[in-house]
Amino acid sequence: MEGFVALDGKHVLVTGGGTGIGAAIAQSLAHAGASVTIASRNLDRLQKFASTSDNISAISLDVTDAGHVTEVFAGLGDVDILINNAGAALTAPFHKMSEEIWSQMLGVNLTGTFLCTQAALAPMKVKNWGRIINIASTAAHKGYAYTSAYCAAKHGVVGMTKALALELAGTGITANCVCPGFTDTQIVADAIENITTKTRRSEEEALGELVKGNPQKRLIEPEEVANAALWLCRDESRSITGQSINVAGGEVM
Structure with a gap:
């Protein structure tokens, strides 16, 4: 049908895939024919959502634990499309922010993206095809009061994505960010x-x-973010790399 993106035979991993944006992306890519694995620490919630589609399965994954990421990816099989969506947003005035909150925000939003991307890359390079889509935020491009750790992490995701896109420019792998507003x-x-x-x-x-x-x-509706991710998966989008696609109603230009 017109506008349909065929992803038959592609294996997708969506971190933080049980609710919200992650669930919308998983559903959209499964509808396009991909085999989708959703992952997070809350396996019960994931399995409940996965049961709604024959193309979606669920696994437990702590993206902040390097050893667990390595173990899970080793048993997962090749990942053709990686959606780094796992994240959290804790707030605190900067002068009251604890080192624990700071480390937690960088861990789940930035280090987790790094660990999963690194784990997924080798099979993509063998196939000379892959899509790495990092769900960042408008907080990757501007500041919001009381979210300095979250903003720092999301700015880091964009910087890492740009650098990675250059390293992968001679391959069939692209790396991009999708940056939703609220x-x-x-x-x-x-x-x-x-x-x-x-x-x-x-x-x-x-x-x-x-x-x-x-x-x-x-x-913003989660399905709008999913639509941007789906577009980046297209073969026709292979020249789109190192970019940050803002889905924010014009908040960031």
């Missing part, structure tokens, strides 16, 4: 709850605070 996910729901608790604002006022930077004045 998206209708559990992370944003938690942020709204945090705002209402601390400021006594209504949910509507808290939502307005989050989307005020988006010229469209709305949350």
Whole structure:
């Protein structure tokens, strides 16, 4: 059918794939014919989602544990398309931020992306084909108050992706980032709850605070992010590498 991206025979790994953006990407790529493995530390939630599609399976994976990443990838088989989506966003004023929060944010958002990418690369190089798609954030291009560790990690993801794209330019492997603005996910729901608790604002006022930077004045839908990832998987997108695709209603240009 027109606009359909055939990914038959491709194996996709989506980290953080059980909910939100990761689930939308997994569903979209499975619909396009790929065999999709979703991974996170919460295996029960993953298996519940995986049961909705014959093309999706679930595994447990802690992206911050180098030994576990190596072990899981060794038993996973070749990964043709890697979606580094696992992430978390803890907030704190900079002067009150603990080293624990700092390390946790860099660990799950940046080091986890590094570890999984490194583990997936060798089979891609043998096949001379692969797609590495890192789900970053508009926080990779601008600052948000009280999220310095998260912003630092996501800026790092973009920098790493650009460098990797240059190293892979002579191969059939591309490396890109997709950078969503505030998206209708559990992370944003938690942020709204945090705002209402601390400021006594209504949910509507808290939502307005989050989307005020988006010229469209709305949350991004997970399916919109998935559509960008699907486009990057196309053979026709092989010249798109080292890029950051902003899905943010014009918030970042």
